[in-house]
Amino acid sequence: MIRYTIKRLIQGVITVWFIATATFMAMHSVPGDPLMNDKAISEEIRKNLEAQYGLDKPIIEQYGIYLWNMVRGDFGISFAQENRRVNDIIREHFPISAILGILAIAFAGLGGILFGALTARYRNQMPDIVIMFLVILGISVPSFVFAALGQLALVKLNAFFGISILPVAGWGTLSHMIAPSLVLGLGTMAFLTRLMRSSMLEIVSSDYVRTARSKGLPPTRIFLRHELRNAILPVVTVLGPSIAAITTGGFVVELVFAIPGLGRYFVQAVQQLDYTVIMGTTVFYGAFLVFMVIVVDLLYGLIDPRVRLE
């Protein structure tokens, strides 16, 4: 178990290094640079700026400096926001994305398992048909459409009641979180529902469930111990990557609901070719994703005794 964990962590570090290197090279091979702006600048000012940011050094040396700083946990200073350290940007804005992400995943996981179990129970009956129809909608409609529609619905809702039931956008209180996290989690919830349904159906008709029933176990026990626990396995498998995807993929939702999360900085940085922020956020997100996958793999062993971690 410990050996396995260490092995996975080393693999993870290599993956992150690979992500960092690939991003660095891709970023520098794109035409243009972060110092280029609407108004052309003189050679002298350009030289001053290059010296300030160390862009006057050969690429390979920049890469070396960059890696060394990264190992020390310093991502440098943003090009676009000249007074902000990338570490500060991540520290201030990732927690907001994380809160949004955790809520969305809690919503998605809870809803997915619940609706999945429900549809399996009422297979080919009304609840199943209705929910599965919604699931198909949820999977095929992208989150930015849901975000825009959800926001519009809030406007109508508030107008209908004449008071502000839920805020249309912004961040800060509990009420600000409900709509964006629902919107963000919807796609994943739909996906998990489908997964849960098929895995539940398989398990309900399995021998050991039939046995449990026949020996007269209370339904509670059958459901919790025999069905749910086994059916949940595939859901847990995809939960890890989903957590990372949701936490990092909330850009559009953050934009629509004016939430000061990290996603916006990530996307803006690419548009502005803000080298340090691109590197910082990519490596951070990369490391986060790798870490979540490892955590889920370890968790898998805890839930499913048949899995041996070697």
Next chain:
Amino acid sequence: MIFINSGSRRFGKRFVSGALGTAGAASEAPGSRKGIAWLGEGSQLFILSVLGIGAFVLLMALLSWASELSGVGGAGEAVDPTTGTITLALTTEPPQLDSTRATDMVSGQILGHVMEGLVRYDEFNRIVPGVAERWEIGESQAIFHLREDSRWSDGSPVTAHDFVFAWRTAVAPATASEYAFILYPIKNARAVNEGELPVTAFGAKAVDDHTLAVELERPIGYFDKLVAFPTYYPIKQDFYEGRDGRYGADAIDLLYNGPFIIERWVHGAQLRMLRNDAYWDRDRIHLNAIDYAYITSDVNATLNLYKDGKVAIAGLDAETLHDALEQRWKLERFNDGSVFFIEFNHRPSRLTHNRNLRKAIQFVVDPAELVYKVIKLPGNTPGESLFPVWLKGVNGYFRQEYPAPEHRVDLARAHDYLERAKQELGIDPLPPLIFLSGDNPAANKQSEYFQEVFASRLGIEVKIDRQIFKQRLAKMTAGEFDMVLAGWGPDYADPLTFGDLFASWNKNNRGAYVSAELDAWVAVAQSSLVPEERMQAFDEIQKIIYDDAVILPNYERGSVFVRNPQLKGVVRRAVGTDPDYTGAYIVDG
């Protein structure tokens, strides 16, 4: 290790219970037994879901507590007459608010509210006194007499030294300010900026605390307009040096001398300004607070906030316009000052170096068609000249005094020019021309329109090269295009802000147009002090741009927005702080 043990235990159990398997299988068939089981499990599901929702609510409560620690405050209504507060949305947050290094519109907007320069623009876009009470601008020197009651937000007086310090900082090579060039009319500013002279040689001096003497590099008739620009704002030296390189990074890293101060700045979330009681002209200010409580570039989201009564102003684009029209809201529009055009690549290696080819293209484009049939956004007006309509001339507006050359689509002339171009170039048919364009819906629409126009009216094939902002700039600078969709916004309220754009020495002349004649007229416009002479020079430039088809004007950009009817006195303008809320006030609805 535990896993393996528990696994074998479970397996054992299953084996044992398997002995009773047949009975269980049989029991699934009859409906009654099944029904009871369903019911039991159904209520289990119910209990579980209640528990789950409970856990979810608990989690939310916990997270909301955590997020409050990060300090984002809730926002009020769009306009609040009792507290004198208005709430607004920003498209992006200012990268930082150090006036010597600020380059973008949003920084300019915020700085314009919290800082004051020597002069400012009033609601009719006239230059009026700011920190300077009066001034004299001569051929080689400008003297500014500063008012004695102008104060920093810490109570200390604003002095001539504060201006000298800010300007020196801006031109100092170490600051690497992108807008240092705007100070170049000051003696030795360029040499200092390029590291050839020490900063002490810089031509601005404080004669005493309230007299600022500026030596000029050359006679400059529009210097009063220039000093309204944010790079010319004052900075207090002690304070700047005490921030350890973080000047302008946060609300506490700034000292204010303008109508407002920044009370709160939560990065990416909120920027809240309060009326500055230390401001000398505080009676001019009616609002107590301006709360930028939302930061999003999503036009739709801002309009939804407007509908919900949460923001007082929302800008519109082609999509949201329709929505606003349906609501029968009063639309407001204004000319944002910028001009958009097709810029040709004049480098000798390019086909567009050939004047006849450019003229051929010129005679098939119709800006009116582009504006009214393709862009279809009210507020935009068809482009006729490099110089937009709002620029002032000698007495009235420049374009009224010196109308733009008349332009009409003329296919016969266009083909005539094209034939000559083909002969001169010795190529027939012409290879596809590279049409560089931005990568967004608006730019795509325009570039595809032009592609179609050139193909159907001239038989010229055009290859569209879509690039995002920085890449497009890189390709423009490197000259990797034949035509590019470009634009230019003004820095100061004088035609020269457009007039020198295609001078051979201008780095923003990305098509590398070279004309000795145009350069000569730019020189006249730069240093003449006679308004008639200067405007004549701009007219000559205007004619050269048309005759030589340097660029093809597309449109002058207008913006459309909706405003809460209770909010009055908001000034929108082409040059200077925009939007300007310093004179805004709330009326009872």
